Amino acid sequence: MSREFLLPDLGEGLTEAEIVAWLVAPGDVIAIDQAVVEVESAKSIVELPSPYGGVVASLFGEPGQVIHAGQVLLTVADAEAADAGDAPGTPVAVGVPAAMATAAPTEGSGAVLVGYGTTESTRPARRVAAGRFGAPRAADAPAPAAPSAPTPPVAVTRAERPTEVAASVSLAAVSSADVSPSTVDPIRRSPVVSPIVRRLARENGFDASMLAGSGRDGLVLRSDVEDHIHHLSMPAAMPGAVLPAVPAQPSAPAPAASDVNADIRIPISGLRKVVAERLTTSRREIPEATIWLDVDATALFAARDQLLSATGERFSVTALIARFVVAGLRQFPVLNSSVDNASQEILQHGAVNLGIAAQTSRGLMVPVIHGAHAMSTRQLRDAIAALVAQSQGGTFAPSALTGGTFTLNNFGSLGVDGSAAIINHPEAAILGIGRMIERPWVIDHALAVRSVVELSMVFDHRVCDGGTAAGFLTYVARCIENPVSLLADL
Known part of the structure; x- marks a missing residue:
């Protein structure tokens, strides 16, 4: 009996994903809820667990291939049927615990994503596969050792088993x-x-x-x-030194001199496709307006230094401005909204889920800090720091990229002063922070050198008029120029 594991619905309207790496190979014995493949959707990279247990019969697709929901990922055969059908030359798993090798799979777990599995306590500890689809996997490569096995198990054929087991023993003797x-x-x-x-x-x-x-x-x-x-x-290394051997990798042919000026086609797929669709929808549906304001941020830097002296903890300027933004959205809650085109209503959200635009290795992403309105400045700082750390690899969970109600974009980190940003649909507004540099500033009719930042705000004119947007922007600016003023609203 063979069962098919289909690519499940990844949620949020995602219908396709790219295979990143296989975590199992044909002939491997897997348990229910064991991660079998790593896929990259337009939202994030996830490991998919198999809803069935048994022997992997075949894999469908190679790393880099795009598959759609409902397509077969792999087939799983009953362990007993696989053993009964083994013929000379058929790969089998040696060293696999008997209980796992002989037990036929029961009902599937219904698992579709990591974290969605069986509720029973029968889930085994995760076992890393002996090899991966598309990676070097010789017939004599050993599978990972079972907890009770003294030597690494080896994937062999029935005809080759004596010599392969001997090789396994000799390898185990190496200290x-x-x-x-x-x-x-x-x-x-x-x-x-x-x-x-x-x-x-x-x-x-x-x-x-x-x-x-x-x-x-x-x-x-x-x-x-x-x-x-x-x-x-x-x-x-010096003569006589032994360097570790690196497996040979196929080298790509060097491009011809004439290829330097050749056209390059870049597919609009995955994350790039989702971002393109969202930005296009935003431009098409939202009648946006942009306002901006230069702000003296000298006192903000002083407040940051005072926090460091008082608490011994560092607070980034972005974290402090994010705290001002959350307070401003409480003062002007209509900006924490979205438009429901179907019902022709403005949906004003009760919770502030603050999106932080981030440039990642996978492109522009907007991870969300859910419940930012209920956080202290320290909690908000830590949440932003966690997002920044994750943004290096762009491996956010799908839930971290949804549900935003307002976006903060620090494009000053890219070295620019200002930008008329595109609203993150279906939100109603986005606030941009430019770079903070020293500029001449007039104070009490005299020139002074101050740290100045440009704030730019883009808002949906269907949700509010310019007066509301300007009120929010000047509120945030006042907090930056005089952080103590926020105390009156706490």
């Missing part, structure tokens, strides 16, 4: 003390959980699972991959 953590071993299979770690290794020409992980239970950490990359970049 682990003789292997450097930064050494790439083609037959090693260390557990790797983080998609960022796997991607970083792939981009530098090796498989992260071939390293000896320094984490718990041999888990490969990002620092392990970075150490090996540094090791690869070191000058050639």
Whole structure:
């Protein structure tokens, strides 16, 4: 009996995803809810768990291929049927616990995304697959060791089993003390959980699972991959030194001289496609207006320094302005709205879910801080810092990219003074922060050098008039010029 695992509905209207990496290979024994494939949707990168347990019969699709909801990802056969149907030359798993190898799968878990699985306590500990689709996987490559097995299990054929098991024993005799953590071993299979770690290794020409992980239970950490990359970049060793062997990677042919001026076609897909559709919808549906204001931010920097002296904690300027924005939305709640075109109503949201525009390796993304209105300045600072840390890899959970009610865009970090930003549909407004630089400023009829920032605000003219938008903008500006004024509204 064979069961098909179809690409599930990823939510938020997403109907397609790109295969990033397979976490299993044909012949592997998997358990219910075990992660089997890593896919990248327009929102984020997720690992999909299999709703069935058994033996992986076949995989459909290669890394880089786009698949649609409802398409078959892989097929899973009953373990008993797979054992009964083995013929000479058919791959089997050696060293797999007997209970897992002989038990036929029961009902599927219904799992569709990570975190949606069975509610029973039968879920086994996650096991990293012996290999990946599209990666070097020789017939004699060992699968990961079971917890009770003294030596790594080896994927072999029935005809080759005696010689392969012997090879496995000889490899197990090598002392682990003789292997450097930064050494790439083609037959090693260390557990790797983080998609960022796997991607970083792939981009530098090796498989992260071939390293000896320094984490718990041999888990490969990002620092392990970075150490090996540094090791690869070191000058050639002195005569007699032994360097770790790196698996050969197929090299792409060098482009011809005539290709330098050739046209390049860049597909509008994935995240780029979703962003393009949202921006187009915003321009088409929203009658927007833009206002801007130059603000003296000298006192804001002084307040930041005073916070550091008083608490010993650092508060970024972005975090402080975000706190002013949340307070301003409480003063002008209509800006925390969206327009329901179907009912022709303005939906004024009770909670402030603050979006923070971020430039990531995957493109422009707007992760959301949900419930920002209920946060203290310290909590808001920590939430923004967490988003900034995640933005480096662009691996946000789908829930972190939805539900925003107002967006803050610090394009000053890109080195520009101002911008007429596009509203993040279906929100009603967006506030931009330009770069903060020293400029001449008039104070009491005299010139002075001050730290000045330009605020620009774009709003939906259907939701409010210019007076409301100007009131919000000047409120935020007043808080920047005199942060103590916020105390009156706390």
